[in-house]
Amino acid sequence: MENLDQKEIISKTTLKKESKDIKKFGEKIAKYNQETLKKFNFPEDIYEAIHDLKNIKSNSAKKRQSQYLAKLLRAIDIKHALETMEKISLDSRKEIKKNHLIEEWRDKLINNDFELTNFISLYPDVNIQLLRQLIINTKKEIENEKGSKHSRQLYKLIRPFFLKS
16 A cells, blocks of 8 residues: 555546647657658657658548557657757747748848848848849839749848858
8 A cells, every 4th residue: 555655646637638748749740851850869660650650641540550659659758859849849930030030131122222231231242233133123023013033032142141140
């Protein structure tokens, strides 16, 4: 009887919740590409289960496979995997934020001629002639309601300056 008192008793509801959370975690990591999955350092059988889950088309078979993946994940300590997932998520958010900043600058350059001077003063290494030409062509595209070819080129031109910083 003393052994039971010394061990922490975990309710069935808590166990089910943890099991469901691990299953959701497994489904999330199954969405990552192969390169990202390598960061998790899982045993080979988990990688195989993830690969199988990605290739299954039938919903009921996917459900069974995700349950199997959760079973494999419960057998290992997933603290490191959760930390890795958080780091990947944080990196992704930083990348999105950086892309939004680049898009804002592109829009500023298109809409405000004064911003061109600011950009050149901040990033003197930029090809000024190409930058001006792309801005002019992008403005023409907007006026003529054509595609966004020059707008994309402008984005590609200014992007490396933000990746450095």
